[in-house]
Structure formats: C-alpha cells, structure tokens
Amino acid sequence: MTAATSSRAAIAARTSPARLPGVGRTGWSRARVELKTFFREREAVVFIFAMPAVTLVLAGAIFGRLHAGHGVTVGNLYVAGLIGGGVMATSYQNLGMSIAVERERFTLKRLRGTPMPPAAYFAGKIIQVIVAALAETALLLVIGAAFYHLRLPASPAAWWTFAWVFVLGVAACSLLGIAASSLPRSAARNAVAVVTLPFLVLQFISGVYVPFFLVPPWLRDVASVFPLEWMCRGMRSVFVPQAVTLEPGRSWQHGQTALVLSAWLAAGLILCLTTFRWQGRQDR
C-alpha cells in the first residue's frame, strides 16, 4: 500500500463511520461464537446444562413416586422446580462463571481493543443464554413427560404465564450473573465459591431440590426475597397447576411474582451499569 492510498483509507475511515459493521451483524456473530463455545466446552455442558437434568433423574428416581397430596407427586414438583433452577443455571451461573473467566483470560480486554460495539457482546450473551435456557427447559420437559407423568398445559393462558416468567427470570438472572462475574478475585480459584454457593443455597430453599411446602416458613421468607423462588412458583403454576393447595396462601401470586422479578431486573441492570469492567482488578 502506498502512503497516498493509506491516507485516503484513513480519511475514508474517519468520514464514513456508517461503514463500521452494526450491532445486528456483530451481535449475531458474537452469538454464534458464544453458542459454539458453550456447547463445545465440556465443563459448561456438564456443570451448567446437564446438572439439572441429572438431578431430576436421580431425585425423581428416589423421591418421585411419593405423593405430596391432592394428586401431586414429588416428581411433578421436581420437574417444575428444576425448570426454574435450570433457567437460573443457564443464565446466572453460566454468565457469572464464564464472564469471570473471560475477564481473567483477557478475552474482554481483547474485544474492547477492537471496533466491536459493546452492545454486540451483550447481545451475544443474551442469545446464548436464551438458547441454552430453552434447550434446558425442553430437556427437562421431555424427562418429566417420559418418567413423571408430566402433562403439558393446553391453555394459552398457561403458556403466556410460562413465557413471561421465563423472560423475566432469564433477564433478571442474566444481569445478576453479569454483575456477579465481577465479584471473584480470581476466576480460577474463587468463582465457584462466590458465584455458585449462593445459587446452591437458593436451590435448597426455593423449591428446586426440596419441595417448597417442606421448607420451614422462616427459610421460605428468606427465599422469597430472591428471584429463584418466584421463578419456581411460576413454573409450578404452569406445569403442576393442581398443586395450588400446597402453596403458601393457596394462591400462585402471579402479580407478586411479576413485581419481584421486575425489581430484580432493575436492580441487576443498575448493578451491571455501575460495576461492569472489561479489564480485571489488577489490570486497570
């Protein structure tokens, strides 16, 4: 390249910013890379994707035939609870761990050094999370239908409930996962404890690993502060509607579910906007 053509190119680059690839194209490219990476990484597939399914098969095999009452088996409750847990695993846990690793390995720093629009990075993550969460839900529904007499709802109203609980749950937990990714000092050493431990605790008290009606009232109150309990409750209302008599207050409390999830969505957004960093603590 001669000096003349390179300076012409330089002028063109400055005067035609419109020719930079847009968020749509780069975001889609990020999404494809995110999906390939997620499903090719054995740890991600085993610990995030397969864990809820394995838990459902095991816990269902051990407790699934027990009757919870009113024609509801424990197996039915596990399917609904693990769909809630699976949504949080593929959003919160997935992003909390993977972004911590990407920050530590300089993936984020390298991307920041390119003209990629920052929104494309988040678009890629969101698409990857939605695909993984939908695939997870489908897998759990297949297992539930095959082994635990799960009947898919027929009414559009139930599917509408599923849709908004799923979307609000994925969005709130994704933002919380992105925020949590900044917490561990070292992704390799601390991310499991800092990101996964709170999620594990929530799964025990929110009706994922243990049917919610068996959880002591004071722990239910603790669980009700966090989004997972409301996601599981919403999923029970869709897939085990006859269990309403086992619920606290004998009601699904959809209004409160939407309210709590929306509040966490807003809190997560504020946390992300104020704490997200492209570079690690030691590297600023």
Next chain:
Amino acid sequence: MNATGWAIRARGLRKSYGGRTAVGGIDMEVAPGEVFALLGPNGAGKTTTVEILEGYRDRDGGEVSVLGADPRRVGRAWRARIGIVLQLATDTPELTVAEMVGHFAGFYPRPRRPAEVIDLVGLRAKARSRIRTLSGGQLRRLDVALGLIGGPELLFLDEPTTGFDPAARRAFWEVIRALSGGGVTVVLTTHYLDEAAALADRVAVLCGGVIAAAGSPAELGGRAAAKAVVSWQDGGGRRSQATAEPARVVADLATRYGGEVPGLTVTRPSLEDVYLELIGGRQ
C-alpha cells in the same frame, strides 16, 4: 495522518499506581510507517506506556495524540484503524483458528482476508485446529493474526516473541518487516536487544518510567560517535588504540606491516554494552 505529522506524539506522559510512579514524564514521537521499539527491563513502564497509547489505561498527566486523537476519547472508527497484540491472551480454546480470525474480521469495516492473514503468520496448517491444541508460539502467532485482521494503520505489539524459539522469532521478524514495508506503523515493546536492533528504525530505552536514551539502534547512547578500538598483535604483546578514525589507523598499520596486520580487530561498544550501561546507571 494528523496535523502534527506524527502517528503518535506524547508530551510529559505520567502515570502512577498508588504512590508508585510507573511512567514519570515521557516525551515520544513515532513517524508514520516507522518501526518504533520501547526497550527496557521488566517493570520499566513499557506496558503501562503502550496501554495508555492503546486507550486501555487512563493517564495522570501529559498530552497524547495517537492517529490524531486522544486515546482517552476515542470511538469505534479510531479502533478500526489500530491493531493490538496483547501480552498473554489465552482465550476461547474451543474455537478453531479460522473461526476466531473470521469472527474478528467481522468487527472491522475493511478487514484483510482471514485466509491471507492466517497464511502470513504461518498458521495455514493449523487453520482448522481448535485453539487449545496450539503450542505457545502458535498461540502468539494467532494473537498477531488477530491484531492484523482489521488491516491497521498502526500496530501495537507487546513483547510479541516472548516464548518463541529462535527459528520462530526469525520468521516473526519477517512478518513485521513485511508489514512495515507495506506502510504500517509498528510500536513494539521488547526486552530483547537483538529484536530491537533487527526490527526497529528507532529505539527508546525506558528505565524507571523515563526514557534513558532514544535513537536509531546504531546511534543509541552515542554508539556511532563513540571511539572505536583498533587492536592488533605486536611481537609478544597485544596493542590497542582508541580512535575516532579507525580506517586511517588501520591503513597506517597496513603500511607499517607491509600488508596484513597480525590479529587485527576493530570494535565499537555493542548495543548491549550501551544498554547495560544505560539501565545500570539508572537502577
């Protein structure tokens, strides 16, 4: 090119971490098309300086212009014109080389062809391999490919050949020379003297956050002006003479000996001598 005529111009660049000064007032200019090397021991402030120029780090003081813009306030159009090769980037092990390079090409308005860039860094045979299967030297070449894919006017290389074997280093030097021949401005940091001597048009030796000396590798630290030492074997002993005119001394000796001068050597201080003296005096 910007109004000042420089690809990079910095005046009084300063940066501290806590109370520790990393960069203590640097002035530097890099001309378009030049290969400029920042040389110095570990902890001298090379990476901090380069990362301020790249827009990764904020500075505490001084003026900086890179491709006519202040790296504190740059947008995507500016980023499309520079290429960055980071130290120690080891990400995305499950993508293939071709997938990764093709993905990054999509971020730029006028990328180079991915296959051509993969060829240029010598990774053609590995294009379909997963990144996790690459050796250290191959990973480094992938880093370079990602820095080049956007067709940058200005390329930053932070210790690009650390961990290379000698053959890979020579091959890499050829890549840099080809880029420079094509008009790309290159800024590299290194702690290898031979690398700076082989590649750079100009070198700045950074020590303790300040520039201890700057110039072409041949002139650095007054190397070209320093007196040469002519030494030869005379009877039983060795004699030597320091001189600003070594050719004349050698010609006189040749006349005196009637032809060949026994054990004749002419030496100037090596770049290494100059460098060690520079950093030794500062540390």
